Amino acid sequence: MPDPLIMSADDVRRAVTRIAHEIVEHNRGASELVLIGMQTRGVPLAQRLARAIESFEGVRVPVGSLDVGLYRDDLPERGPSVNIQPSELPEIAGKRVVLVDDVLYTGRTVRAALDALIDYGRPGRIQLAVLVDRGHRELPIRADFVGKNVPTSRRDDVQVRLEETDGEDSVQVKAVREAEVPS
Numbered sequence: 001m002p003d004p005l006i007m008s009a010d011d012v013r014r015a016v017t018r019i020a021h022e023i024v025e026h027n028r029g030a031s032e033l034v035l036i037g038m039q040t041r042g043v044p045l046a047q048r049l050a051r052a053i054e055s056f057e058g059v060r061v062p063v064g065s066l067d068v069g070l071y072r073d074d075l076p077e078r079g080p081s082v083n084i085q086p087s088e089l090p091e092i093a094g095k096r097v098v099l100v101d102d103v104l105y106t107g108r109t110v111r112a113a114l115d116a117l118i119d120y121g122r123p124g125r126i127q128l129a130v131l132v133d134r135g136h137r138e139l140p141i142r143a144d145f146v147g148k149n150v151p152t153s154r155r156d157d158v159q160v161r162l163e164e165t166d167g168e169d170s171v172q173v174k175a176v177r178e179a180e181v182p183s
Contacts, residue, residue, distance in 0.1 A: 039066065
């Protein structure tokens with residue numbers, strides 16, 4: 001049986017458009033706004049949000065990319081295979097920064113992103129936008145802007161696919177069976 005499709009390409013497009021409008025509304029415009037995509041799929045999402053904001057506000061919002069690999073608290077468990085990408089950030093000091101990621105799960109990646117961001121400057125405010133919030137937080141972190149809340153079990157695998165990285169836009173949840181879970 002195929003994994004359930006949670007969001008189609010049209011659903012992803014609509015969610016990005018809605019989140020872009022919510023960001024602008026919440027921030028009373030787009031001035032002093034910076035979007036920072038978290039590697040890997042947060043980067044194209046941040047770029048899409050910036051294009052959407054520019055289309056209806058007429059303002060080009062700076063976009064950056066952030067790799068939090070070296071800031072993760074599970075780096076020793078990940079071993080030597082961690083692939084670190086360069087971070088490229090516009091000026092963030094005093095700005096309203098919106099961190100963008102594909103999935104919010106435990107909150108640990110966002111915590112690492114906050115640590116990394118502070119090393120680049122002191123934003124006036126940091127907000128979080130995610131395409132999918134699947135719950136199961138281990139840290140007290142909440143997204144300000146969410147495309148879709150998806151109830152999952154801890155064993156489920158939420159698979160976000162984006163045109164820029166995977167050749168298509170979709171979100172599926174792969175239910176991991178008990179026999180597939182490593183002991």
